Amino acid sequence: MAEQLLRAAPELAVASAMPARARALSGPHGPRPRRRFSRRNVFIYGTLALVAVYYLLPLYVMVVTSLKGMPEIRLGNIFSPPVEITFEPWIKAWSTACTGLNCDGLSRGFWNSVMITVPSVFLSISIASINGYALANWRFKGAEVFFTVLVVGAFIPYQVMLYPVVIVLREIGLYGSLWGLVLVHTIFGMPILTLLFRNYFASLPEELFKAARVDGAGFWTIYLRIMLPMSLPIFVVAIILQVTGIWNDFLFGVVYTKPDTYPMTVQLNNIVNAVQGVKEYNVNMAATLLTGLVPLVIYFISGKLFVRGIAAGAVKG
Amino acid sequence: MTSVQVRDVSLSFGAYDVLKELNLDVPEGEFLVLLGPSGCGKSTLLNCIAGLLDVSEGQIFIKGKNVTWEEPKDRGIGMVFQSYALYPQMTVEGNLSFGLKTAGMAKDEIARRIARAAEILQIEPLLQRKPAALSGGQRQRVAIGRALVRDVDVFLFDEPLSNLDAKLRSELRVEIKRLHQKLANTMIYVTHDQIEAMTLADRIAVMKGGVIQQLDAPQVIYNKPVNRFVAGFLGSPGMNFLDGEVEGDAPTFVATDTKIPLGRYGFGDAAKPGKAVFGVRPEHIATGDAAAAMPFQVDARVELVEPMGSDTLVWTKLGGQSFAFRVEAERHLASGDQLRIGFDPARASLFDGQSGSRM
Ligand SMILES: Nc1ncnc2c1ncn2[C@@H]1O[C@H](COP(=O)(O)OP(=O)(O)OP(=O)(O)O)[C@@H](O)[C@H]1O
Ligand SMILES: [Mg+2]
Numbered sequence: 001m002a003e004q005l006l007r008a009a010p011e012l013a014v015a016s017a018m019p020a021r022a023r024a025l026s027g028p029h030g031p032r033p034r035r036r037f038s039r040r041n042v043f044i045y046g047t048l049a050l051v052a053v054y055y056l057l058p059l060y061v062m063v064v065t066s067l068k069g070m071p072e073i074r075l076g077n078i079f080s081p082p083v084e085i086t087f088e089p090w091i092k093a094w095s096t097a098c099t100g101l102n103c104d105g106l107s108r109g110f111w112n113s114v115m116i117t118v119p120s121v122f123l124s125i126s127i128a129s130i131n132g133y134a135l136a137n138w139r140f141k142g143a144e145v146f147f148t149v150l151v152v153g154a155f156i157p158y159q160v161m162l163y164p165v166v167i168v169l170r171e172i173g174l175y176g177s178l179w180g181l182v183l184v185h186t187i188f189g190m191p192i193l194t195l196l197f198r199n200y201f202a203s204l205p206e207e208l209f210k211a212a213r214v215d216g217a218g219f220w221t222i223y224l225r226i227m228l229p230m231s232l233p234i235f236v237v238a239i240i241l242q243v244t245g246i247w248n249d250f251l252f253g254v255v256y257t258k259p260d261t262y263p264m265t266v267q268l269n270n271i272v273n274a275v276q277g278v279k280e281y282n283v284n285m286a287a288t289l290l291t292g293l294v295p296l297v298i299y300f301i302s303g304k305l306f307v308r309g310i311a312a313g314a315v316k317g
Numbered sequence: 318m319t320s321v322q323v324r325d326v327s328l329s330f331g332a333y334d335v336l337k338e339l340n341l342d343v344p345e346g347e348f349l350v351l352l353g354p355s356g357c358g359k360s361t362l363l364n365c366i367a368g369l370l371d372v373s374e375g376q377i378f379i380k381g382k383n384v385t386w387e388e389p390k391d392r393g394i395g396m397v398f399q400s401y402a403l404y405p406q407m408t409v410e411g412n413l414s415f416g417l418k419t420a421g422m423a424k425d426e427i428a429r430r431i432a433r434a435a436e437i438l439q440i441e442p443l444l445q446r447k448p449a450a451l452s453g454g455q456r457q458r459v460a461i462g463r464a465l466v467r468d469v470d471v472f473l474f475d476e477p478l479s480n481l482d483a484k485l486r487s488e489l490r491v492e493i494k495r496l497h498q499k500l501a502n503t504m505i506y507v508t509h510d511q512i513e514a515m516t517l518a519d520r521i522a523v524m525k526g527g528v529i530q531q532l533d534a535p536q537v538i539y540n541k542p543v544n545r546f547v548a549g550f551l552g553s554p555g556m557n558f559l560d561g562e563v564e565g566d567a568p569t570f571v572a573t574d575t576k577i578p579l580g581r582y583g584f585g586d587a588a589k590p591g592k593a594v595f596g597v598r599p600e601h602i603a604t605g606d607a608a609a610a611m612p613f614q615v616d617a618r619v620e621l622v623e624p625m626g627s628d629t630l631v632w633t634k635l636g637g638q639s640f641a642f643r644v645e646a647e648r649h650l651a652s653g654d655q656l657r658i659g660f661d662p663a664r665a666s667l668f669d670g671q672s673g674s675r676m
Pocket of ligand 2: 476
């Protein structure tokens with residue numbers, strides 16, 4: 001074995017010393033040829049296509065149904081594309097569908113949801129990122145205890161706290177108002193978001209923080225000038241989590257608001273589950289699509305950043 | 318005048334004592350190197366001096382002022398880190414000016430200082446680049462520049478070169494030495510690279526387990542180590558150690574059949590018989606004609622030869638124990654060869670068998 005290696009070695013040395021083009025290559029060289037329709041490829045793409053169809057089919061049914069008139073729907077074939085495209089159901093869902101006593105469609109719920117989501121997302125992320133930064137970098141007295149309490153908080157089921165929170169909100173006079181719901185979302189988002197931010201900030205090199213302190217930067221300067229600019233990916237992750245979570249929330253919305261301040265999801269439920277009159281499938285589908293539009297748009301525009309942020313903890317950059 | 322003074326400083330993380338009643342006086346303008354194995358508390362001591370860690374006990378003075386409770390920025394120190402720690406979103410210029418802006422310094426003064434630092438470190442063409450677009454050596458220069466612009470009395474370096482490759486490391490080592498000669502600031506430099514320590518230091522503090530073992534000029538530490546740990550830590554290839562005993566009225570070191578007379582050895586106290594370790598550096602051993610002039614001579618049989626380019630390390634046995642010595646690269650020895658070697662016991666070190674401290 002050793003002898004073979006020794007004998008082969010001089011030849012190897014000569015071969016690698018020769019200019020590349022002068023060599024006539026026989027045997028495998030260059031990129032390995034790949035068959036486009038290998039069994040492996042067919043299997044992989046076949047599976048992917050199947051799964052994609054499985055997930056897209058309901059969406060397709062919803063879209064086509066929402067574009068049909070009621071007579072066409074009664075014909076019964078839910079998969080057939082609309083013969084006569086109509087946007088009537090969308091308009092009705094948005095502005096005239098009745099929910100309980102009001103008949104101004106989903107628009108009221110939409111604006112309620114906006115007014116709930118925007119401040120909730122802003123407040124919860126601001127506070128949680130500062131919490132996480134303080135926990136990761138300024139090891140203050142009691143930080144461990146504080147952190148443990150937060151982690152435990154992340155695992156308490158919401159249902160346990162529903163009623164106590166009703167009482168608290170009533171006592172401070174925010175029950176039924178938009179700001180009450182904002183407060184609830186901000187507080188309930190705190191454990192998981194703080195955890196997220198703490199872990200991200202802890203993964204940043206500690207010497208950076210030390211260098212900034214030697215440079216004379218204080219708590220806020222370091223946060224704003226050093227940490228924030230390095231944390232775009234994790235902020236995107238947090239924003240997506242919070243926007244979709246709060247927009248899609250039904251439980252808190254239905255418990256802590258009243259009909260005037262219902263968020264979009266609660267209104268949607270009231271439209272779809274209305275007991276009186278005929279079931280207007282096309283309006284229901286349009287309403288559902290409208291409600292789902294916001295998280296969908298968020299995913300589309302930030303999908304790439306989202307993935308990058310999730311992966312950011314794994315590789316130090 | 319003392320520039321940095323560490324007085325009885327202790328530091329513990331919970332129940333674990335990292336620094337134990339440590340004392341250190343650094344005169345103004347000195348280049349002091351903290352040298353020690355990983356985990357001995359070098360960075361911890363540096364962070365205490367910088368004010369990035371609160372000491373558990375003791376005081377720290379900088380320029381005669383008690384700064385034990387001061388913020389890092391008020392201590393008159395600049396610090397350079399192993400990982401460079403440059404602010405990634407700022408340009409080189411932004412990195413240099415960040416501390417000055419935070420301190421609210423006037424714009425033209427900032428510009429003047431950046432220009433000076435950039436000139437000294439030769440990073441003028443890089444000022445508008447982001448750290449990601451710099452090589453390791455350039456990054457470390459910028460990191461040094463960040464300490465330089467602050468115009469401080471004391472520079473603290475925490476293994477600034479250990480992320481660089483060997484060639485760049487030796488280049489920057491020279492630059493740091495030049496910088497020290499030019500600025501004449503006090504510099505405290507942490508490393509576990511003994512070459513860096515030997516070449517840069519005015520004095521070296523060798524640390525182990527949070528305690529300074531020896532604090533002295535590099536040559537003294539190299540030739541007269543106070544204990545076995547220091548002797549073994551410095552020098553590559555390391556010092557030869559022979560286990561044996563000191564015997565007799567005319568003291569002699571005995572390891573089985575080898576008897577080394579200690580008449581010329583400078584004992585600290587009176588020689589006392591008992592277990593001991595005899596240490597001699599491979600480069601202090603002579604061969605051939607030179608060996609004939611040595612007070613102690615012995616015949617040796619070559620066991621193994623390690624050519625190192627500039628010279629060759631030869632392994633043999635003395636008193637039944639491994640023993641290495643250096644010969645010029647031109648001497649071609651092979652295992653099995655016999656030759657005469659010799660050394661002067663006055664250049665050797667003798668350590669107590671129990672405590673390990675120098676006898
Ligand atoms: N925050 C901490 N909590 C607990 N122990 C710590 C902490 N920081 C450091 N230590 C311990 O203190 C000891 C000294 O650490 P230090 O960083 O000063 O070592 P060092 O001499 O700089 O080593 P190296 O050469 O590897 O950088 C180590 O044993 C380390 O595990
Ligand atoms: Mg260290």
